[in-house]
Each structure stands twice: as structure tokens, then as C-alpha cells.
Amino acid sequence: MTKSTITRLVVMLFALTLLASGCAKKPVAEEPAMMEAPAVEMQQEAPAVVVEESVTEMAPAYDAAAVAKAAELAAAKGLEMIHFDFDQYTLTEAAKATLVSNAGLLRAAPKVNVLIEGHCDERGSDEYNLALGEKRALATKNYLVSLGVSVGQLNVISYGEEMPIDPAHNVDAWAKNRRAAFKVKR
Amino acid sequence: MKYFKANLFIILILLFLGSTAFAARIEISAPGEQTIPLAMPRLVSMGVGSVQPAVAAEFQQVLQGDLELSGLFDLVNPASFLSDAQKLGLRRTDIDFQQWRILGAETLIKGGYSVSSGQVTVELRLFDVITQRLLTGRRYTGKLADIRKIAHTFADQILLSLTGEKGPFATKIAYISKRTGHKELYLMDVDGHQSKQMTNHRSIVLNPDFSPMRKELIFTSYSKDNPDLYRKEVYTGRESRLSLKQGLNIGGRYSPDGREIAITLSKDKNSEIYLIGTDGTIHKRLTNHYSIDVDPSWSPKGNKIAFVSDRRGNPNVFIVDIRTLEVSRLTYEGKYNVTPAWSPKGDKIAFSRMVDGVFNIFTIREDGTDERQLTFGSGSKEHPRWSPDGRFLIYSVDQSGGDKSIWVMRADGTGAKRISAPRSNDSHPAWSGRW
Numbered sequence: 061m062t063k064s065t066i067t068r069l070v071v072m073l074f075a076l077t078l079l080a081s082g083c084a085k086k087p088v089a090e091e092p093a094m095m096e097a098p099a100v101e102m103q104q105e106a107p108a109v110v111v112e113e114s115v116t117e118m119a120p121a122y123d124a125a126a127v128a129k130a131a132e133l134a135a136a137k138g139l140e141m142i143h144f145d146f147d148q149y150t151l152t153e154a155a156k157a158t159l160v161s162n163a164g165l166l167r168a169a170p171k172v173n174v175l176i177e178g179h180c181d182e183r184g185s186d187e188y189n190l191a192l193g194e195k196r197a198l199a200t201k202n203y204l205v206s207l208g209v210s211v212g213q214l215n216v217i218s219y220g221e222e223m224p225i226d227p228a229h230n231v232d233a234w235a236k237n238r239r240a241a242f243k244v245k246r
Numbered sequence: 247m248k249y250f251k252a253n254l255f256i257i258l259i260l261l262f263l264g265s266t267a268f269a270a271r272i273e274i275s276a277p278g279e280q281t282i283p284l285a286m287p288r289l290v291s292m293g294v295g296s297v298q299p300a301v302a303a304e305f306q307q308v309l310q311g312d313l314e315l316s317g318l319f320d321l322v323n324p325a326s327f328l329s330d331a332q333k334l335g336l337r338r339t340d341i342d343f344q345q346w347r348i349l350g351a352e353t354l355i356k357g358g359y360s361v362s363s364g365q366v367t368v369e370l371r372l373f374d375v376i377t378q379r380l381l382t383g384r385r386y387t388g389k390l391a392d393i394r395k396i397a398h399t400f401a402d403q404i405l406l407s408l409t410g411e412k413g414p415f416a417t418k419i420a421y422i423s424k425r426t427g428h429k430e431l432y433l434m435d436v437d438g439h440q441s442k443q444m445t446n447h448r449s450i451v452l453n454p455d456f457s458p459m460r461k462e463l464i465f466t467s468y469s470k471d472n473p474d475l476y477r478k479e480v481y482t483g484r485e486s487r488l489s490l491k492q493g494l495n496i497g498g499r500y501s502p503d504g505r506e507i508a509i510t511l512s513k514d515k516n517s518e519i520y521l522i523g524t525d526g527t528i529h530k531r532l533t534n535h536y537s538i539d540v541d542p543s544w545s546p547k548g549n550k551i552a553f554v555s556d557r558r559g560n561p562n563v564f565i566v567d568i569r570t571l572e573v574s575r576l577t578y579e580g581k582y583n584v585t586p587a588w589s590p591k592g593d594k595i596a597f598s599r600m601v602d603g604v605f606n607i608f609t610i611r612e613d614g615t616d617e618r619q620l621t622f623g624s625g626s627k628e629h630p631r632w633s634p635d636g637r638f639l640i641y642s643v644d645q646s647g648g649d650k651s652i653w654v655m656r657a658d659g660t661g662a663k664r665i666s667a668p669r670s671n672d673s674h675p676a677w678s679g680r681w
Contacts, residue, residue, distance in 0.1 A: 147560075147582075183603055185584035185628065186674075187453065187497045188554055188561055190473065191510065191517035191538040194494060198515055217472065218494065222429070222450050229646060 131169035132244075138165045139174065139242035142200065143235060147184065149195035151203055155240075159200065162242065163207035170210055173245040176200050178218040179225075181234035186220055193218030200240040215245075281320040282408070285351035285375075286310065287331035288324075292369065295362030301393055302359060305368065308397035309355075311437050312415040315638070315663060316405060317656050322351045334358045336371055338380055346375045353381070355404075366390050370400050372407055382407040394439060414633035418678040419640060420444075420454040420463055421652055424671040431465055432672075433480070436633075436654070438665030444478060445485075453497055456678040459504035463676075464488065466496045475509060475526075488526045497541050501548050502590075508532070508542035508551055519553050519566070532566050533573070543586045543595070545612075552576065552586035552595055563597050565612070576614055583608075585629050589657070591636035596620075598628045598641075607641055609657075620659030627653070634679045640665075642673040 139162050142155035151159070166172065178197030180189035197216035205211050226233035286309065289302040313319050324331075328345040335341040335356045346354050357370040366388060372381040382403055386396040398415040405413035415436050423432050426443075431451050434441035445451050447469040454465040461480040466473050475489035475498045489495040493512035500507055506521045506529060519532040519542050533539040537557035544551055552565050563576040563586045577583040582600035589595065594609040605626035610617040621627040626644040633640070640654045643664070652675045655662040666672040 147556075184582070184600065185541070185554070185561070185598070187510065187540045188538060188556075188584055190494055190496050191512065191540050194512055194517065195538065216493075219450070219468075222452075222468075227648075229648065 128169065128171065131165070132172050135165040135169040135172045135174075136244040138162075139244070141239045141241040144196055144238045144240070146181070146234070146238065147192065149192060149199050151199055155200075156203065159203050160207060163204050163209050166204065166209045166213060167207075170213065173213050173215065175243040175245055176214060176216045177223075177241045177243060178216065179223060179237055179239050179241065180221045181237040182221045182224060182229065183234065184221070186222075190218050190220035193220045196238075196240050280318075282318055282353055283322055283350050284313065284319040284353045284355065285322040285327070285331075285346055285349060286313075286324075286355045287327055289357045289359045289368065290332070290334045292334065292358040292360040292367075294360040294367075298359075298361050301361060301366060301390065304393050305357075305359070305397045308394050308437065308439075309401055312398060312401035312413065313404070315415075315654065315656070315661055316401075316413065317661050318405070318408065319353075322349050336369055336383075338373060338378055341373065341378075343373075343375050343378050351375050353408075361390065364390055366393060366396075368393075368396050368400075372404055394435065394437075398435065398437075411635055412680075414635050414638065414677070417634060417681045418456075419652070419665075420456060420465075420676045420678065421642075421666070421672050422451060422454065422674040423666075424650075431463070431478070434666075436665070436677075438652070438667070441667075444480070444483075453674055454676045455499050456676055457500050457504050458502060458679045461681070464498040464500065464507065466498070475507075477524075488524070489522055490526075499542050499544060501544055502546055503548060508544060510540045510542065519551065521568070530568070532568065532571060541585055543588045545588050546590050546592045552588055552597075554584045554586065563595065563610075576610065576612075577617075578614070579617060587630050587632055587639075589632050589636045590634055593636075594657075596630040596632065596639055598626075598630060600626075605644075607639065607659075618659075620655065621662070629674050631675055631677050632657075633677050638677075640675040640677055642675060644673070 140158050142158045145152065166174065176197045178193035180193050194216065197218055201214045201216050204214060224237040226236045288306055291297045326349055330342040330345045336358065352375050354373045354375050356373065357368060359366060359368045368386045371383045374381055384400055384403055386399065388396060395416060401415040402413040405411065417436055419434050419436060421432055422429050428448050429450050429452065430443055430447065431445040431454055432441050432443050447467050450468040452466040454463050456463055463478050463480065465476055467476050472490065473494050473496055474487050475495040476485060477488045478485045489509060491511050491513040494510055494517055496510045498507050498509045506523060509520055509522055510517050511520050516536060517538050517540055518534065519539050520528055521530040521532060522528050532551060535557050537555055539553055539555045541554040542551045549569065550565050550567055552563055554561050555564050560581045562583045564573050565576055566573045576595065580599040580601060583597055586595050586597045594611060596607060596609050598605040598607050604624060605628045606619060606621045607627045607630045608617060608619050624646060627641050630639045630641045637657055638654055639657060640652060642650060643653050644650050649669065650671050650673045651664055652666040652672045653662055653664050
């Protein structure tokens with residue numbers, strides 16, 4: 061595993077070197093400088109030549125967008141569902157730990173809107189479970205808000221027992237199905 | 247035994263002739279001793295138009311199914327019928343009652359049919375064999391496809407004639423089926439025939455209820471990404487959203503006069519029972535508690551509502567007085583009591599109780615006494631709803647294998663019969679009013 065990563069890195073470095081040398085045909089002497097740190101070079105050059113304002117605006121803005129994009133991606137992929145005990149909507153310690161991690165992802169991506177879906181297992185009455193699923197979704201939302209997530213990012217819906225992830229009729233399936241799941245809205 | 251039955255029947259007739267109010271009090275759903283021996287020979291062709299034995303056979307099958315479900319009758323074995331069974335005999339003077347007496351029949355259905363250019367005419371008579379009197383006579387005409395409806399309608403008439411109260415056999419059942427892969431709304435006859443898909447939301451459709459006044463249904467659908475309450479006219483198919491508050495708009499139930507709807511809303515982040523108008527505006531909030539409050543069911547007088555709440559820990563059935571908002575607890579036994587359904591007679595409330603993961607159906611009086619278990623065994627029996635005359639309950643059964651079906655039984659739990667097709671994945675039945 062690590063070996064293949066290293067091999068890949070070496071290949072990439074080699075390819076970069078080839079590209080760099082390809083671009084800079086004439087000044088052969090510049091080659092090592094490019095290899096070292098092109099970004100630093102640009103930053104050093106820019107304030108000297110152009111008006112300071114426009115550059116400081118340009119560079120961080122570009123970075124922020126990239127960071128935000130990365131955070132959004134991280135939130136979309138990293139938000140994990142939590143599980144509940146039978147006929148309960150109080151958060152377990154495990155659920156709280158998961159939500160702490162989810163809250164971090166959501167705080168880093170304030171533009172991401174999330175739909176929290178409350179679900180139940182098939183036992184129990186459908187109507188009661190619709191209300192219970194909503195309680196689960198709301199308990200999840202409230203805890204995230206208490207961890208600093210903006211309330212405007214969070215919407216809730218209850219599906220009761222209508223959308224099991226495991227259709228089996230056993231203890232394992234029921235445990236999986238009693239959940240609050242996160243759907244990132246785009 | 248025989249003597250008792252004969253006497254009882256005469257009493258029934260006398261009561262009926264004397265006072266229909268008296269006759270209506272007879273508990274017809276009680277099993278056992280009170281069955282009336284009935285002979286039901288096949289419809290005879292009345293000699294006009296074509297002879298269509300299939301029409302007579304279908305009529306026979308439908309009527310027999312209804313009468314058996316009623317629990318009122320003891321059908322005389324057709325194999326023992328004598329020559330009079332072959333004769334039309336619509337007038338009492340044309341009938342050899344002695345033949346039917348020998349077979350032990352105390353009541354007799356005679357009938358004839360004729361079919362011409364797609365129209366069917368059925369003449370029917372119900373006779374008292376002992377007194378040789380005509381109890382009721384009807385002539386029905388309709389399209390060939392209406393033969394089932396004619397049989398159901400005559401079954402209702404037979405019950406009216408013998409007990410003073412019409413049967414519920416010519417009504418409709420609304421239910422939810424997942425046979426297309428999505429939960430959609432369907433309609434069918436009381437015997438499970440003539441099922442028809444009513445919605446095509448390709449989403450999740452839940453929990454239907456009939457308007458007592460119009461041929462109209464309400465139900466919940468996720469079609470617009472929120473569980474909203476919809477209304478649908480049966481014949482025009484016209485559909486509109488009635489209540490679309492943020493959060494739950496579920497378990498809608500028309501009041502007995504059809505002017506209001508009891509519903510669970512969670513617009514304030516917690517499920518509460520409300521009364522809304524048929525235009526969707528909120529008239530009154532009935533519960534105010536941080537616990538779960540769902541599943542409203544009206545008393546027939548329209549002054550109280552039974553509902554489910556976990557305000558004392560586990561889900562139980564409570565009753566709220568609509569005027570005073572006073573809440574009282576109805577169920578104490580068990581740990582999970584849900585889906586109350588108030589009998590249209592007012593005397594009982596049916597509900598389902600979960601024990602060890604399995605639901606069964608119970609009834610209890612409004613004052614919390616006389617709790618009775620109606621269903622037993624494996625497979626969850628849920629969502630009981632009463633027939634408009636209070637004689638029967640319809641409910642859904644979820645076998646442990648995942649096969650969901652709709653069943654009907656008498657109010658005392660006897661005569662349970664599956665009415666929905668195999669593997670059709672049906673649940674949440676609701677019984678219409680008089681159709």
C-alpha cells in the first residue's frame with residue numbers, strides 16, 4: 061500500500077518535472093527555482109509590482125472559495141447518521157460523539173444546507189412513528205445548533221417507518237433503521 | 247336447539263313487524279345460538295333474453311360471502327335441495343314451503359335473472375318459511391358488470407329486513423397498497439373485489455379517511471416533500487392539498503357531520519391534535535403537551551376525540567373533550583396501545599396493543615371497562631376501523647414474512663376473513679359511510 065503510494069508520488073514528481081521543463085524552454089537555469097516554490101515566488105513578486113489592494117483581495121478570495129468547496133465536499137461525504145434506542149428520541153453518547161464531528165463539518169461549511177431525516181424501525185404504529193421520527197430529527201437538529209451550527213442550515217423531515225435501510229425483520233435491521241440521516245441539499 | 251332457533255326467528259319477525267326500533271337492538275353479531283337457517287337456491291333464468299349461468303353463479307358467490315360474514319345465518323346445504331329449488335317462485339303461492347321446512351330452513355331466498363343487450367335484471371324475494379310470508383322483495387336492474395353490486399345491495403336489504411338495520415356490504419374500502427413499489431391509495435369492495443388505484447404520486451401515500459357526506463377521501467402524501475394532507479374526489483379524481491403546514495399533517499379524520507377534520511400537526515415542532523376546517527384553516531387546538539400526540543378518532547356524537555399519547559411514558563389511548571379540552575386516560579393495561587377507532591354505535595373503542603413486538607386488536611368501553619381481546623396469534627393486526635353500522639371491523643395483518651393484507655371480522659372478533667389478494671402488500675384500510 062505505502063509502496064504503491066510512494067511509486068505514484070515519484071511518477072507524479074517526474075511528470076511535473078517534465079512539464080516544468082517543457083514550459084520553460086529557454087531559460088534552462090530557472091529550472092531548479094521553479095521546482096522549489098513557485099507559489100512563494102509569485103507572492104513575493106506581486107506586491108512589489110502591482111497595487112497591494114487588488115492582490116490581497118485576489119489571493120485570499122481564491123483560497124476561501126477553494127477551502128469552502130473542500131469543506132462542502134467534506135460535509136457532503138463526512139456527515140454520519142446516528143442511531144436511537146427503541147421508542148426513544150434522546151441522543152445516546154455515541155450519537156452525541158458523531159454529532160460533534162458532524163457539527164465541525166457543518167460549521168466549516170456554512171453554505172451547506174442539510175435535511176435531517178428522522179426514521180424509525182417497523183415496530184410500532186405508523187402514525188406514532190411519524191411523530192417519533194420527527195422528534196428524533198428535531199433532537200438531532202437542536203444538538204447541532206447547541207454545538208454552534210447555524211439553525212438556517214438545518215431542515216427536518218420525518219419518514220417514520222416508511223424508508224428502512226435494511227428491510228429485514230430482525231434486531232440488527234431494527235437497530236440500523238432507527239436513525240437520523242443527513243442529506244446535503246445542493 | 248331447533249325449537250329454540252325457530253322460536254327465536256319468529257320473535258325476530260314479530261319484533262320487526264311490531265317495532266323496528268326494538269328489532270334494531272338485537273345483537274346480530276353474536277355468534278352461536280342465534281343463527282337463522284337459510285336456504286339460498288340459485289337464481290333461475292326468467293326466460294327473457296339469454297341464459298347466463300355465470301351471472302347466477304357470481305351473484306350466488308357474492309351474496310353467500312356477505313351473509314356468511316354477517317354471522318346471522320346457517321346456510322342449508324344446497325346438495326339437499328328438492329325440486330322447488332329449480333322453480334322461479336317469486337310469489338308465495340308458487341312456493342312449496344313444505345319442501346324447505348323438511349330441510350330445516352326458516353328463511354328462503356328466491357330469485358330470477360334476465361339478461362338482454364348488456365342489461366341485467368334481478369328479481370329477489372326473502373320469505374319466512376314458517377309463516378310463509380314475504381319479508382322483502384326487490385327488483386334490481388343494471389349493467390352486467392353491476393351484478394356484484396346488486397348482490398351486496400340485496401345482502402344489505404336482507405339485514406335491514408331481519409334486524410331493522412341495513413348491512414354495510416354495498417360500501418367501499420379505501421386502503422394503501424405498495425404493489426407498484428410505491429405506497430398509493432386504492433379503493434375496493436367490502437369483499438376485496440373491484441380494486442382500483444386512486445393515486446399515482448410515486449411517493450408515499452398514507453392513512454386514508456372517507457368523508458361521511460361526499461364521495462371524497464383525505465390522506466397524507468409526501469408528494470411535495472412534506473407529509474401534507476390531501477383531499478380527493480372519488481369520481482372526478484380531482485385532488486387538492488388541504489393542509490400543508492411545515493412538518494406533519496397526518497392522520498386526518500372527518501368529524502361525523504363532515505364539517506371538520508381532526509388531524510395531527512407538528513408546525514410548532516411537536517405533534518399535537520387540532521381541528522381544522524375542510525378549507526384547511528385551523529379551528530381549534532385540542533392538545534398541548536410536549537409528548538407525542540397522534541391518531542385522533544371521533545366519538546359518533548362528535549363531542550370527544552380518542553387519541554394516542556406517550557405523555558405518561560408509553561403510548562396509550564386518551565380521550566379529550568372537544569369543548570372543555572379535559573383529557574382522560576383510557577388504556578392502562580399493556581405498554582403500547584395505539585390506533586384507536588371509536589365505534590359508530592358509540593359503545594366501544596377498538597385499538598391495537600403491541601406485546602412482544604406483535605400487535606393484536608382489542609375493544610374497550612369509553613369508561614375503560616370491559617376490555618376484550620379480539621385477535622390472537624402471530625402476525626401483527628393493526629389499524630382497526632369500523633363498518634358504518636358498527637357490526638364489523640376491518641384491519642391490516644402483517645405476517646412475520648412481510649406479507650401485508652387486509653382482513654375483516656365481526657365486532658366480537660369472530661368470522662375473520664382475508665379480503666385482499668396475496669402478495670399485494672396492502673395496509674391501512676378505511677371503511678366508507680353509506681355509499
